[in-house]
Amino acid sequence: MFSQLRTLWTVFLHLFHRRVTVQYPEQKPDLPPRYRGRIILSRDPDGEERCVACYLCAVACPVDCIALQKAERPDGRWYPAFFRINFSRCIFCGYCEEACPTDAIQLTPDFEMSEYLRPNLVYEKRDLLISGPGKYPGYNFYRIAGLAIAGKDKGEAAAEEPPVDVRGLLP
């Protein structure tokens, strides 16, 4: 009996609490940057595509909804010839972002991507690639990796010595 009265009293008090229901879509929710919504592909500080087509996001994906094909520029830089995410399968777990060694693939706080037709949820690279670095402004994989690309020869990556002279005899 007492407990029931207490419950009624508690419920009554809620009439005077601040309302938590958000008047979506008139009012937008305030989501943190780490919210796991629509996936994007970012660019490095030089403005180049960050994704190097390493396939790690694809293999990390528990629902196998990422597919891509590696291609190579004449200078040796790897990039995805196509990059496809089937958002009708995606569960927004963020494993792809965790797996990505280049910070290319990122989940964003945008969740407004409903569609009437499932095929419209299949995003290609043109739908995914943004023009900036996203959440991680500084990282530039190719400045650290040993692979030479245009504008970064052997020995010019971070903490690299100039290439060895194979014919040198000095100790």
Place this chain on the structure above:
Amino acid sequence: MEMTVQISIDGRAVTVAAGDNLLRACLSLGYDLPYFCWHPALGSVGACRQCAVKQIHGDGDRRSGRIVMACMTPVAEGMRIAIADPEARAFRAGVIEWLMTNHPHDCPVCPEGGECHLQDMTVMTGHVRRRYRFTKRTFRNQYLGPFLQHEMNRCIACYRCVRFYRDYAGGRDFDVFATHRDVYFGRHADGVLDSEFAGNLAEICPTGVFTDKPLETDYARKWDLRGAPSLCVHCGLGCNTTVNARAGRLRRVLNRYHPAVNGYFLCDRGRFGHGFTTSGQRLRAPLLRGRPVPPDQALARISDILAQGTAIGIGSPRASLEANFALRHLVGPANFHLGLPAAEARQMAAIRRITAGPVTIAPISEAERADAVLVLGEDLPNTAPRLALALRQAVREGSFVFAETLGIPRWHEAAVRTAAQPVRSPLIVATPAATRLDDVAARAARLAPDDIARLGFAIAHALDGGAPAVPGLPADLAALAEDAARALAEAHRPLVVTGTGCASSAVIEAAANITLALHRRGRPGARFHPVVPACNSQGLALMGGRSLDDALAALAAGTAETLIALETDLYRCAAAADVDTALAAARHVIVLDQVRTPTTDRADIILPAAAFAEADGTLVSNEGRAQRFVQAFVPAGAIRESWRWLRDAGIAAGRPDFAGWTGLDEVTAACAHHLPDMAAIVGAAPPASFRIAGARIAREPSRTSGRTALAAEISVHEAKPPDDPDTPLAFTMEGYYGPMPPALLPYAWAPGWNSVQAINKFQQEVGGDLLGGPPGCRLIEPRPDATASYGGGVPAAFAARAGQWLIVPMHEVFGSDELSRLAPAVAERVPAPYLALADGDAARLGLGEGDAVILELAGASLSLTARIGLGLPGGLAGLFPALPALPAWGIVAKGSALA
């Protein structure tokens, strides 16, 4: 019974083979002990210090002991070692940490990633965080040709590559340069790697320094590659391969370990020749007079044609037994012909006479252990490359025996080489032109085919006086024959290798006499190895059929209206004029093939046939081993297996016997039933009904990605995966993976072992037999009771003719095989057509290397470039690419043909 010793590993008592090294013993028992420089085929040198274990002193407490390198330590009775010991673990983790100090930050852009032995070993030792904060040494890469990509920064200096390339494969244009931490593995300058085994570096190198270049143009990671056990179709040796496909495209070919056949290595023709499946020459749709039509329409037309009159079939040495049998069944045995040049058919018959006798055919593994080898007429590095690689090891057999007398075990590689430097087992090579095996040969003779045969007959006579003698043999040849006979007679395991390479039946007859003479002298270890040109030459010969000339004659005479040619380019088998006449006379020409050929250009109906990775079937190798190859993917469009086309043609023609052929097993069984010689082929691999734990075997690794996205741009509803009525494998990742019959192994993987070295886990002993036994079954076994007798067809000595040259065929590892030369990477290595001349003859004609030369042969005139320095005897000239009618006399002149 093998000797064993008892040792204890981490406190567990185990029995291991005596004389082994600790590393191999531990790996064979299933322990995960990291290693780099050791390789089962290359032995131990103790270079990388990764395989450290603790050897415990006496029987004191477990802590007192010393670190030893497992790969350099022989097992001994009562030995106690600890792999899990903290000190040994710390040592191994330390070694990896040093090796990684200079390693680039490359894994995401490294084609080795995901199947990298260095990644595996790094994870295995537990080195997870980089502490080294200083600078890294870097290298420049080299251009090494169309097959391999070079990325030297990834090297860990294990020395496996040089040991394979130079010591094992005999290459000379690759080495280690510079000193200390700057050691560099490459060529003296950029350039194409010469060795036809260079591609193995992609598997030998435990890191991403050498990687498969053609794969990189259409790259996928190992976890995404659907695999299937397959066979190399580019020569007769039947090397086992794993084929990898993704998204309906064949991406690469890898070695698949077979203890008796290819072991750990393939040649580059086999590894990179698969590019023909995606080349521009590929046929993809049925064509009716050049117009693409639906399959049903083509089949309806064929059934009309078959109703009209007699059809004759021409079978192919590069098509499976099942495809050939389906054709034979469709046209009837009396109308089935062999798609072989007439001379080659005679040589195959000569080989058949030897193999029907008392001498066993050596598998490659036995050839590798032969202690005296005679090669008659075969340019092995170009006609049977993997066998040449085995003979290179056979030459070392004597050094192993010598080292054993000093107490040095076989696996102690550097010690054996140092101790036994000059000791070699005899290898005697008699060929028309120089071969790349000559550098290890005790004697290399350059002779015309007839003289090779005479040498062979003389050797047989020297071994057994009952064999026919050779009259009028010059003194030098007689001495060589004596030497060769002595070498063979003194050996425990002598081997005679011959084949169709120099287009002479007499050479094969001579080899037959030698093998028989060795047998009569009571050499049970004597072996023979016949080298045949195509992947199923032996199978086609066993099946038997009428000669190609009969077929062409029947068509020309009008006794048969229709020709069905199975995967054969007739212009490679007979003179162009004869083929033209026959094809013009035939009312209907139906051709099944994988690629466009001059023959398909003359066909009324073309059916696109599936290539090896797209089909299932059985092939019979040189050795007489029937082996199954399994489909990796379903090709796009109307491409089907040849046997399915022929079955469907049979059904369309209202033949009830074809209706029962629902899957490959029924065709194989029918073939085995009709051809008693082939009864065993049904056992080459488990049938389609085979299941493990009720499940099919999964072709895709369980981590395959992109299932719900790869085709999502076409439809978001994932398509049902194709059924496989032909094999017990499933096309998806759903199914069983684990211990299985090795003939079905779609890829090698084990927990913690992502690289090719995961094969360790599928072997009884590392580098030994496969769990489940060797795949395939031998169809040709010796018949000790056979009443073989010596052949007496000793030819007359070769006599040069004034103003004429005897044109013999020249073979090229890249170029002689019909299919592999269409692969873009291989095409880059195919030499321009050439005529090889004796140095003296060339000088008389005023010709130098590379000069234009004209050859008049059988009424045609060919423009070629001259090649000299190949040691040909005077009066002989070698033609590449070879023509079907060789050897023949031709006229050679300087200059180029009038345009």
